[in-house]
Amino acid sequence: MHETDFEKRYQQNIDPWGYRDSWYERRKYALTVGSLPREHYRLAWEPACSIGVLTRMLAARADRVVASDASPTAVAEARSGDVPANVEFSVQRLPADPDLPGADLVVLSEILYYLNLSDRERVLTQAWDMLAPEGDLIVVHWRSSAGDTYLSGDETHTWLRSQPGWQHLVTHQDEEFVLDVLRRP
Numbered sequence: 001m002h003e004t005d006f007e008k009r010y011q012q013n014i015d016p017w018g019y020r021d022s023w024y025e026r027r028k029y030a031l032t033v034g035s036l037p038r039e040h041y042r043l044a045w046e047p048a049c050s051i052g053v054l055t056r057m058l059a060a061r062a063d064r065v066v067a068s069d070a071s072p073t074a075v076a077e078a079r080s081g082d083v084p085a086n087v088e089f090s091v092q093r094l095p096a097d098p099d100l101p102g103a104d105l106v107v108l109s110e111i112l113y114y115l116n117l118s119d120r121e122r123v124l125t126q127a128w129d130m131l132a133p134e135g136d137l138i139v140v141h142w143r144s145s146a147g148d149t150y151l152s153g154d155e156t157h158t159w160l161r162s163q164p165g166w167q168h169l170v171t172h173q174d175e176e177f178v179l180d181v182l183r184r185p
């Protein structure tokens, strides 16, 4: 799905995939934060944050969380209500240059399969460049595809695991989603 289609979906329904309530999303988010190897991070980057549900969970695990999404409607919703003081939301389209040197956590949750190969490679390079040594990258996707992605989740993670340089720390795969944690040595 193109980012402009996401914007239209958010305008029709601010939580079209049940980020706040669905068991799939709640379980995915719990497993995501539960798979982070470190108890606490200094600086986390979460592009494609949607309405900021996972962002709020990450805020409890980092000094500062910089989150963004291409959809202005989603970001406006993310900014509404109680926003933890250590969270910043902005509208930003990937691949972006967020200029966050020294980040020690990058979170890519259900975004890479919406990017073509060149954008996917750029985002992974940006993650590598911004991460401090020993910084962590966590990537999670629905395993299948609704036909609106460049790759299925499984194909995305096969590609991800083939990228050189990263230290592979965690893989989780179940009938619904696949998750990997990679560390920049």
Ligand SMILES: C[S@@+](CC[C@H](N)C(=O)[O-])C[C@H]1O[C@@H](n2cnc3c(N)ncnc32)[C@H](O)[C@@H]1O
Binding pocket: 002, 003, 006, 007, 019, 047, 048, 049, 050, 051, 054, 068, 069, 070, 071, 074, 092, 093, 094, 095, 108, 109, 110, 111, 114
């Ligand atoms: C399937 S949702 C995932 C949301 C959230 N990360 C999660 O896991 O619950 C994909 C999100 O990516 C955003 N998105 C799609 N293409 C994008 C792009 N090129 N740059 C930034 N955000 C994009 C959409 O607006 C949408 O909020």
